[in-house]
Amino acid sequence: xxxxxxxxxxxxxxxxxxxxxxxxxxxxxxxxxxxxxxxxxxxxxxxxxxxxxxxxxxxxxxxxxxxxxxxxxxxxxxxxxxxxxxxxxxxxxxxxxxxxxxxxxxxxxxxxxxxxxxxxxxxxxxxxxxxxxxxxxxxxxxxxxxxxxxxxxxxxxxxxxxxxxxxxxxxxxxxxxxxxxxxxxxxxxxxxxxxxxxxxxxxxxxxxxxxxxxxxxxxxxxxxxxxxxxxxxxxxxxxxxxxxxxxxxxxxxxxxxxxxxxxxxxxxxxxxxxxxxxxxxxxxxxxxxxxxxxxxxxxxxxxxxxxxxxxxxxxxxxxxx
Amino acid sequence: xxxxxxxxxxxxxxxxxxxxxxxxxxxxxxxxxxxxxxxxxxxxxxxxxxxxxxxxxxxxxxxxxxxxxxxxxxxxxxxxxxxxxxxxxxxxxxxxxxxxxxxxxxxxxxxxxxxxxxxxxxxxxxxxxxxxxxxxxxxxxxxxxxxxxxxxxxxxxxxxxxxxxxxxxxxxxxxxxxxxxxxxxxxxxxxxxxxxxxxxxxxxxxxxxxxxxxxxxxxxxxxxxxxxxxxxxxxxxxxxxxxxxxxxxxxxxxxxxxx
Ligand SMILES: Cc1cc2nc3c(=O)[nH]c(=O)nc-3n(C[C@H](O)[C@H](O)[C@H](O)COP(=O)(O)OP(=O)(O)OC[C@H]3O[C@@H](n4cnc5c(N)ncnc54)[C@H](O)[C@@H]3O)c2cc1C
Ligand SMILES: Cc1cc2nc3c(=O)[nH]c(=O)nc-3n(C[C@H](O)[C@H](O)[C@H](O)COP(=O)(O)OP(=O)(O)OC[C@H]3O[C@@H](n4cnc5c(N)ncnc54)[C@H](O)[C@@H]3O)c2cc1C
Numbered sequence: 001x002x003x004x005x006x007x008x009x010x011x012x013x014x015x016x017x018x019x020x021x022x023x024x025x026x027x028x029x030x031x032x033x034x035x036x037x038x039x040x041x042x043x044x045x046x047x048x049x050x051x052x053x054x055x056x057x058x059x060x061x062x063x064x065x066x067x068x069x070x071x072x073x074x075x076x077x078x079x080x081x082x083x084x085x086x087x088x089x090x091x092x093x094x095x096x097x098x099x100x101x102x103x104x105x106x107x108x109x110x111x112x113x114x115x116x117x118x119x120x121x122x123x124x125x126x127x128x129x130x131x132x133x134x135x136x137x138x139x140x141x142x143x144x145x146x147x148x149x150x151x152x153x154x155x156x157x158x159x160x161x162x163x164x165x166x167x168x169x170x171x172x173x174x175x176x177x178x179x180x181x182x183x184x185x186x187x188x189x190x191x192x193x194x195x196x197x198x199x200x201x202x203x204x205x206x207x208x209x210x211x212x213x214x215x216x217x218x219x220x221x222x223x224x225x226x227x228x229x230x231x232x233x234x235x236x237x238x239x240x241x242x243x244x245x246x247x248x249x250x251x252x253x254x255x256x257x258x259x260x261x262x263x264x265x266x267x268x269x270x271x272x273x274x275x276x277x278x279x280x281x282x283x284x285x286x287x288x289x290x291x292x293x294x295x296x297x298x299x300x301x302x303x304x305x306x307x308x309x310x311x312x313x314x315x316x317x318x319x320x321x
Numbered sequence: 322x323x324x325x326x327x328x329x330x331x332x333x334x335x336x337x338x339x340x341x342x343x344x345x346x347x348x349x350x351x352x353x354x355x356x357x358x359x360x361x362x363x364x365x366x367x368x369x370x371x372x373x374x375x376x377x378x379x380x381x382x383x384x385x386x387x388x389x390x391x392x393x394x395x396x397x398x399x400x401x402x403x404x405x406x407x408x409x410x411x412x413x414x415x416x417x418x419x420x421x422x423x424x425x426x427x428x429x430x431x432x433x434x435x436x437x438x439x440x441x442x443x444x445x446x447x448x449x450x451x452x453x454x455x456x457x458x459x460x461x462x463x464x465x466x467x468x469x470x471x472x473x474x475x476x477x478x479x480x481x482x483x484x485x486x487x488x489x490x491x492x493x494x495x496x497x498x499x500x501x502x503x504x505x506x507x508x509x510x511x512x513x514x515x516x517x518x519x520x521x522x523x524x525x526x527x528x529x530x531x532x533x534x535x536x537x538x539x540x541x542x543x544x545x546x547x548x549x550x551x552x553x554x555x556x557x558x559x560x561x562x563x564x565x566x567x568x569x570x571x572x573x574x575x576x577x578x579x580x
Binding site: 071095136139141143187190247254285297298301303310321 | 445454456463543551556557570
């Protein structure tokens with residue numbers, strides 16, 4: 001069984017779509033006969049990128065003049081649904097903008113959102129989402145009831161992206177209705193915190209540090225090791241909240257989900273909210289001085305030891321190779 | 322200035338309890354506490370009202386069994402009053418229903434600004450704040466890491482994957498704040514004593530002009546069909562560092578071709 005039509009909210013810029021968008025388009029092909037993308041911008045920019053993952057059409061709102069996308073994009077989708085031109089379901093990534101759009105759309109359509117899903121399947125003519133709870137220790141399956149448009153928020157890194165071999169997608173305008181004051185929030189400036197090396201959620205190797213590093217300065221050990229191994233450096237929330245590293249490096253439930261080939265956790269206890277962001281990694285190495293630390297429960301190689309001894313020794317040995 | 326803060330009361334995350342296999346909701350027999358994610362909102366509200374030269378901080382919460390422990394914590398921090406919606410009919414409410422209920426209470430308060438957490442620690446859908454804004458028809462900014470109110474508008478630094486965006490938003494509005502934005506104060510002894518006499522108004526679903534069918538399981542567009550243990554990851558080798566453990570790491574990295 002498949003649904004007739006699914007729309008995917010596409011994120012990206014100029015000629016690329018995000019890896020999350022690639023995943024959603026890939027999954028949508030399994031769930032529906034027709035897959036299309038919704039884009040807040042010029043649809044021509046991503047026609048090829050989204051087309052190659054199976055989007056037949058890009059419904060594009062055009063430039064939104066700096067408005068936060070939640071209200072205008074949701075209003076445009078709702079208008080299409082009300083006119084009978086909408087999809088049976090819409091998939092969005094659990095991203096800042098994805099959440100905003102899903103939430104606004106749910107109010108406009110009086111439809112529920114199933115959130116934080118890591119898997120979606122068709123059941124008769126509806127969808128069932130799988131959500132991890134208690135930091136991933138259990139899973140619940142939630143099914144849509146009623147026949148409103150199904151809104152699904154999917155955690156990044158839930159599916160393996162796969163190109164469909166299709167060509168460029170058609171581009172159609174998605175009209176944004178008059179909005180009034182609810183759409184009043186405008187971006188006036190964008191700040192980008194630059195970091196070198198591969199991006200955290202795309203790197204093949206991640207070295208992440210936690211409170212066990214003892215002090216902000218020691219994060220340098222993590223950065224150095226990541227640099228040496230061509231990886232990205234990440235962090236637990238404890239040290240992000242403490243201001244040692246920017247939020248963009250946080251791994252976990254409220255940070256990024258990573259699935260590298262190797263994840264090295266240094267001085268991280270392994271709280272469920274951290275594990276949910278990294279336990280999909282292929283190989284996990286943990287360095288922690290507490291032999292009872294929960295992180296060892298998911299580690300392929302566990303080192304009971306002091307990060308201030310093990311990492312410098314490792315760096316030196318790598319240096320001499 | 323009048324700021325309203327949404328305060329969720331949840332089971333202690335250190336002891337999260339379990340899903341009740343019968344009702345498929347979180348077992349609520351444990352004492353609820355204030356969601357740590359909302360202590361940032363309360364602190365932010367208190368600071369904004371101070372910066373504005375005075376005003377009022379009001380709380381809204383939806384919770385089972387007339388639970389007030391979490392509200393008392395926020396009142397002890399310095400909030401002035403609270404509205405609590407508690408009704409057996411609310412069991413099983415989805416995020417949208419929760420937002421509709423909270424929006425009804427907020428509309429009665431007509432604040433200049435509503436503050437919520439970016440996501441709760443238990444349900445963590447992260448959709449409630451934006452849904453509240455949708456129901457009220459107000460503008461909103463989610464994932465705020467700094468807020469400055471200037472008369473009839475606010476400037477917000479909104480977290481992005483790459484850094485942050487500066488966002489300007491007219492008031493009244495809804496804003497959700499990320500964890501760690503401010504340092505929540507500890508309630509003083511005086512604050513705790515004062516909280517005991519602060520007004521907490523309790524409402525039922527009927528008081529808000531809604532029927533039992535519109536909320537809870539019947540009002541929600543979803544049903545839980547299965548609860549299961551997730552597949553556990555197997556632990557591998559664990560060794561004590563004897564000064565040579567780094568060699569073991571190198572060996573491991575080589576074996577998975579990371580070196
Ligand atoms: C709603 C919610 C969302 C959350 N989201 C996230 C999230 O996205 N990401 C996240 O990471 N956390 C998240 N948390 C927080 C999480 O619960 C933990 O508090 C956090 O992960 C702990 O970080 P940590 O492991 O660095 O610190 P700790 O738990 O303090 O652990 C430090 C570890 O370092 C070890 N150690 C100390 N000294 C040394 C040394 N010299 N050498 C080696 N080891 C040493 C200790 O044995 C200990 O195991 C969330 C919590 C909540 C409630
Ligand atoms: C494991 C689990 C999974 C769930 N999955 C879904 C789902 O997929 N879709 C769905 O619609 N519902 C879901 N729910 C139900 C949902 O959690 C509840 O409806 C809840 O009341 C509101 O959602 P939240 O906690 O996710 O809020 P969030 O949107 O994560 O909360 C953000 C902020 O909103 C405010 N807020 C939220 N709830 C309240 C409250 N009761 N009182 C005061 N302020 C509040 C707080 O400031 C909070 O910090 C789930 C519940 C659980 C336990």
